[in-house]
Every structure is written in structure tokens, then in C-alpha cells.
Amino acid sequence: xxxxxxxxxTAATDCLSSVVSQDVPSLAERTKAVFxxxxxxxxxxxxxxxxxxxSIPLEEVKAVFPHGLPHRFQQQIxxxxxxxxxxxxxxxxxxxxxxxxxxxxxxxRYVIYGEKGTGKTMTxxxxxxxxxxxxxxxTAHLWVKNCRELMQxxxxxxxxxxxxxxxxxxxxxxxxxxxxxxxxxTQKKYVWGxxxxxxxxxxxxxxxxxxxxxxxxxSDAVGVVLKEIKQQCHxxxxxxxxxxxxxxxxxxxxxxxxEDKSPVSPExxxxxxxxxxMMMNDWSGGAVVTTLSQTGxxxxxxxxxxxxxxxxxxxxxxxxxxxxxxVPNYSPREFESCYRYYLDRKWLQHDK
Amino acid sequence: xxxxxxxxxxxxxxxxxxVSKELYEKxxxxxxxxxxxxxxxxxxxxxxxxxxxxxxxxxxxPMISKFTNMMMKDGNKVLARSLMAQTLEAIKRTQLEKxxxxxxxxxxxxxCNPYIIFHQALxxxxxxxxxxxxxxxxxxxxxxxxxxxxxxxFLAMKWLITECRxxxxxxxxxxxxxxxxxxxxxxxEGPIIKKKHVLHKMAEANRAxxxxxxx
Numbered sequence: 001x002x003x004x005x006x007x008x009x010t011a012a013t014d015c016l017s018s019v020v021s022q023d024v025p026s027l028a029e030r031t032k033a034v035f036x037x038x039x040x041x042x043x044x045x046x047x048x049x050x051x052x053x054x055s056i057p058l059e060e061v062k063a064v065f066p067h068g069l070p071h072r073f074q075q076q077i078x079x080x081x082x083x084x085x086x087x088x089x090x091x092x093x094x095x096x097x098x099x100x101x102x103x104x105x106x107x108x109r110y111v112i113y114g115e116k117g118t119g120k121t122m123t124x125x126x127x128x129x130x131x132x133x134x135x136x137x138x139t140a141h142l143w144v145k146n147c148r149e150l151m152q153x154x155x156x157x158x159x160x161x162x163x164x165x166x167x168x169x170x171x172x173x174x175x176x177x178x179x180x181x182x183x184x185x186t187q188k189k190y191v192w193g194x195x196x197x198x199x200x201x202x203x204x205x206x207x208x209x210x211x212x213x214x215x216x217x218x219s220d221a222v223g224v225v226l227k228e229i230k231q232q233c234h235x236x237x238x239x240x241x242x243x244x245x246x247x248x249x250x251x252x253x254x255x256x257x258x259e260d261k262s263p264v265s266p267e268x269x270x271x272x273x274x275x276x277x278m279m280m281n282d283w284s285g286g287a288v289v290t291t292l293s294q295t296g297x298x299x300x301x302x303x304x305x306x307x308x309x310x311x312x313x314x315x316x317x318x319x320x321x322x323x324x325x326x327v328p329n330y331s332p333r334e335f336e337s338c339y340r341y342y343l344d345r346k347w348l349q350h351d352k
Numbered sequence: 353x354x355x356x357x358x359x360x361x362x363x364x365x366x367x368x369x370x371v372s373k374e375l376y377e378k379x380x381x382x383x384x385x386x387x388x389x390x391x392x393x394x395x396x397x398x399x400x401x402x403x404x405x406x407x408x409x410x411x412x413x414p415m416i417s418k419f420t421n422m423m424m425k426d427g428n429k430v431l432a433r434s435l436m437a438q439t440l441e442a443i444k445r446t447q448l449e450k451x452x453x454x455x456x457x458x459x460x461x462x463x464c465n466p467y468i469i470f471h472q473a474l475x476x477x478x479x480x481x482x483x484x485x486x487x488x489x490x491x492x493x494x495x496x497x498x499x500x501x502x503x504x505x506f507l508a509m510k511w512l513i514t515e516c517r518x519x520x521x522x523x524x525x526x527x528x529x530x531x532x533x534x535x536x537x538x539x540x541e542g543p544i545i546k547k548k549h550v551l552h553k554m555a556e557a558n559r560a561x562x563x564x565x566x567x
Contacts, residue, residue, distance in 0.1 A: 075445070080452060346451065349444060349465040 050092065051337045053084040056129060073122070080345050086334065088119065090327045091126045094289065097323070098131070101287055107240075109279070109319055112291040114327035120291040123327055124243055127289055131241045167218045170211045173225070187231065190224055204228060223274040230278065240286030242278055279319060290319075362400055367393060369402040413467065415474065415505075422509050438527035440466040443534060463538075473537035477508035479548045481555045486564050495564045496555035511544050512537070519543065 058077075094110060101108060112120045185203060204225060211221025229240060279288060330338060342348050370376075375387070405417050416436065424432040443466040451462045463469055482503070483494045499507070516529045536542030 078445075078449065080448070346448060346464055347444075349467075 050087055050089060051334050053086050053337070053341050055084045073125075080347075084341065085122060085126050085129075086119075086338065087126075088123065088327075088334065090325050091123045093325060094123070094127050095130060098127070098287060107242075107286050107288050109288045109322040110290065110325055111319065111322045112289070112325045112327055115329070118327045118329050120327050123325075124289060124291050128241075128243050131243075167212060169222060170208050170218060170225075174205075174208050174212075186224075186228055219274075226274050226278055242286070242288045242290075244275070244279075244288070244290045276318065363398075365397055366400045367397050369399055370394075371402060371406055371408045373408050415471065416467075418505070419470075419509055423513055435526050435530075439530045439534070440470070442527050442531040443469055446531065446535065469534060469538050473534045474505065474508050474512075476537050476540055477511060477544050477548060478504040479507060479551050480504075482507070482551065483555055483558065486561075488564055493561045493564060494554070494558050495561045496558055497565055508544075511547055515544055515547075 090112065094112075097108070097110065112123055114120050186207065190207070207221055207224055207228075211218045211225075214221075279290075339348075370390075380388075405421075406412070406414075420429070420432045420436045423435060444464065447462060447464045447466075447469070451464055454462060463472075479499065481496050482499045484497045485492045486495045487493075512530075512533060516526060516533055520526075520529050533542060533544065537544055
């Protein structure tokens with residue numbers, strides 16, 4: 001009822017003003033401008049854009065987020081035929097921090113936390129889109145509930161591999177970071193098997209191809225890629241952004257079991273091991289943005305949302321000096337802009 | 353044909369509950385005479401308890417609740433309700449996709465409200481006459497007979513649900529299949545409409561026996 005009153009009031013004032021100034025089509029545009037911006041470049045988002053939606057063209061969506069969008073949002077994109085994100089305060093805060101990072105210092109870690117369903121993953125996507133337009137190299141990960149195939153590692157005897165997920169990650173890495181793959185060169189020789197090896201000085205694209213072609217060594221390829229990027233990052237030719245969704249999965253317990261039914265702890269998985277090395281503070285020239293996610297964490301109560309509880313003691317110590325960014329629920333203004341957006345897209349169909 | 357089988361434990365002086373909010377919001381002068389009598393009676397007589405499925409919210413619909421009750425298996429109302437919600441959402445999504453991709457002039461013709469689609473599809477599925485078997489002189493004949501409203505609604509919903517449960521492809525979920533069937537019924541095509549037409553033709557073929565009916 002409050003919303004109807006407010007909408008009627010604004011409509012009435014708009015009608016009056018339009019009758020006075022005699023421009024009829026601007027009525028619809030003005031009501032639309034309250035929740036919608038045509039400012040498609042996230043680098044230019046400022047405080048006065050807060051609460052408004054901006055749309056991302058479909059080609060960019062496929063290029064920037066090959067695997068990183070939540071299922072609901074993907075359905076929404078399919079239904080409305082376009083992707084619209086809302087500009088909110090935590091995202092703007094992160095932009096300010098990222099703009100003022102000093103790249104000579106070690107990487108600063110940001111942890112986005114908040115209760116279930118407040119929009120942490122969406123803020124992460126917003127930040128990722130922003131960085132894509134300002135030439136940062138991306139690595140984004142999304143495996144919270146690991147499953148499917150397990151194999152013994154070829155490089156290190158005690159560890160276990162995940163060939164399927166590693167190969168899909170390599171594919172996505174290729175699509176999102178094409179231009180950098182040709183520029184970065186390897187600095188060491190890597191031997192994959194009896195006949196294949198990668199020499200020094202070859203572009204990273206070859207390592208990625210190798211991983212995609214040989215699925216058995218895919219997770220090792222992932223490890224190699226991450227190590228190379230980390231070493232070369234502080235030379236300054238490119239900047240690195242590591243965006244991880246559901247970072248609490250790296251330190252909790254997994255639901256997987258070995259062949260003799262004994263549970264697997266995350267250190268034994270190569271992918272998790274490599275990721276943990278990335279999260280360490282010992283490289284400079286970039287930033288790390290992560291989100292905690294309660295929906296994917298197993299063996300934890302569903303009302304826990306603080307970093308301390310979800311990360312566990314190990315995780316908290318590993319990530320220790322980090323910048324926490326809380327994400328609150330929608331404020332009344334944001335709620336109303338969301339409501340108007342849905343009305344505009346005809347998502348709310350019931351009469352009353 | 354009517355037999356009194358069910359009885360209730362209430363005293364006959366108890367009155368049925370009135371659920372719709374709009375009736376209570378009207379001022380005294382606008383009410384018609386019957387409604388005024390009813391209100392006065394309510395002040396004096398006791399009222400029966402309202403059943404749990406009937407609610408005075410804007411979003412509840414007696415037809416939808418009847419349909420969910422028919423879809424329910426082993427008393428699992430939670431599952432039936434969630435399936436119904438997913439069906440309505442699936443209908444809305446498919447219609448919205450079509451709406452956003454269509455050019456301007458066709459946009460007004462596409463119906464997006466899933467409730468309207470549901471009601472219209474049910475109406476399209478309801479048969480007008482049905483057949484009942486009557487024994488006369490040792491032989492049973494299929495006699496065309498006019499159906500009551502309740503029976504028509506029941507037949508439409510029953511056909512819809514059995515169609516969805518039997519003719520599925522492997523791995524297709526119930527909400528998806530139901531949304532497809534509802535959209536087809538909305539456009540007067542699909543297997544349920546065919547069943548209705550077959551029934552009508554049978555009734556038309558057995559027209560000669562219509563005088564066997566005595567009610």
C-alpha cells in the first residue's frame with residue numbers, strides 16, 4: 001500500500017510537470033530512470049548511481065562470466081533476454097579500494113560476507129565485470145561442492161586429482177583471458193609424461209592446451225598456470241585479480257570419499273592445494289576478492305554467516321589480515337527499485 | 353441418485369465461516385438485504401471452524417488448491433504445493449521469454465499471467481456432456497448425460513494429471529510437463545483436448561439412447 005501511494009504520488013507529480021512543460025514521452029522515461037541507468041561501464045559507477053540497475057550486453061556476459069553466475073541469475077537472463085545488476089554500496093566500496101591499491105605492496109584480501117541471499121555472489125560478479133573492463137587478468141572459481149571423478153595424482157603420489165573440473169576451469173580460463181595467454185611466458189621446464197614436456201619461454205597458452213588435451217594431467221596444468229602467474233605478477237606487465245566464490249570450501253571438510261571409504265580432507269586435492277597457495281599473501285601486484293557462501297558449506301549450521309564461523313580456525317588463520325566487507329539486505333530504496341524493475345519486466349503478474 | 357452418506361459433528365445451528373475480506377470492508381449501507389441478514393445472524397449464532405486449506409489471502413485460489421490436492425500422493429502436501437508453484441513459475445518464464453522476443457504488435461496478444469492461463473486451460477478441457485452406463489432389459493447402454501459443474505471440473509483435472517504422469521519422456525520433471533500441457537490446452541490443442549473431443553463424438557454417436565435417462 002505504501003508503494004502504491006508513493007507510485008501514485010510520483011506519477012501525479014510527473015503528470016503535472018509533463019502537462020506544464022508539454023513533453024509527453026518523458027513521463028515513462030522519468031519513472032524508468034529511478035531504477036535504471038544507461039551507464040553500462042562499471043568503471044564510471046559513482047554514488048549517485050546507487051540503487052539503479054545497469055544492463056550488461058549478452059556477448060560480454062559470455063566472455064566475462066563463463067562459469068561464475070548463480071543458477072537463478074542465469075535463468076533470469078534467459079527469461080528477460082538481458083542481464084541487469086543493481087549498483088549497491090558494498091560494490092562501490094570495493095571499487096574505491098581497488099582503484100587505490102598500490103601494486104607494489106602484497107595483495108590485499110577482501111572477504112565479502114553476509115547472511116544467506118543478500119547478494120554476495122552478485123557483488124562479486126559486479127566487481128569481476130568492473131575489472132574485466134580495466135584490464136586486470138582474471139581467475140574465477142566456483143566449485144563449492146566437489147563431486148564426480150577422483151584420480152590419483154601423477155605428479156605427487158599422495159594427492160588426488162579432479163580431471164573434469166580442472167579441464168572445465170581451463171576452458172573457462174581460456175575464454176576469459178585470451179589476450180594474456182600469448183604474452184606470458186613460462187619460466188621453467190615442465191615434464192608431463194614420458195614424451196611431452198613444455199620448454200622454457202613458451203607462451204602459457206600452450207600449457208593450457210596441454211591441460212585440455214591430456215585430461216589426466218589437467219589439474220597439474222592448473223597448478224602450473226597459477227604458479228607462473230603468481231611469479232610473474234609483480235613484474236608489472238599485468239595485474240591479477242583472483243575472485244573466488246565460496247572460499248570456505250577450501251578449508252572445511254569435503255563430501256568425497258576415497259575408494260576405501262575414508263573421507264578426503266581438502267589438502268589431498270591438488271586443485272584445493274594450488275588455490276590455497278594463491279590465497280597466501282606472498283605475491284604483489286594484484287588483489288584477491290572472495291565470498292563466503294553458506295549454501296555450499298557442508299557440516300556447518302545454516303545460521304552461521306560470520307567469517308570466523310564459516311572459515312573455521314585454519315581458514316581464518318590462513319586468510320588472517322583481510323578486509324571484511326559486509327553485505328546487508330536490501331534497503332527500502334533498493335527494494336523499491338528492484339520492485340519497479342520487476343514490474344517493468346512484467347515479472348510480477350498477479351493483479352493485487 | 354443422491355444418498356446421504358456424510359454427516360458432520362456440528363450442531364445444525366452452526367454457520368459456515370465467511371472468508372473473503374471484501375465483504376467485511378463494505379460499509380453498512382451498501383450491503384444487500386441477504387447480506388445484512390447474514391451478518392445479523394452471525395452476531396447471534398456460533399460459527400464453524402474454517403478448514404486449514406482455505407485462506408483469506410489475495411494469492412489463494414480454490415481451483416489451485418483443489419488441483420494440488422488431486423496431485424498429492426500419500427498425503428505429501430508440501431511436495432504437491434512446491435510442484436504447483438514450480439509449474440506456475442515455469443509457465444510464467446516461458447511466456448515471458450516469448451513476450452520479450454516478440455515484435456511490438458504481437459506483444460499485447462501474449463498472455464503472461466499464469467493464473468489466467470490455468471483457469472482458461474481448465475475451462476477448455478471441460479467436457480459438456482458425459483456418458484453413463486444404464487442397464488435396461490439386461491443390456492447396458494452408454495447413455496449421453498449432462499454433467500454437473502463439479503463433475504466437469506473433476507474430469508478436466510483428472511485427465512490433466514493422468515496425462516502428465518503417463519506420457520512423460522524419461523527424465524522430464526512434472527512441472528515442465530504440466531506447464532507444456534497447460535499451454536497446449538490454453539491454445540486448444542494437445543492430447544487432453546483430443547480426449548474431450550473423442551468423448552463428445554461418442555456421446556453424439558449414442559444419441560439414440562438419450563431417452564433412457566429419467567432424471
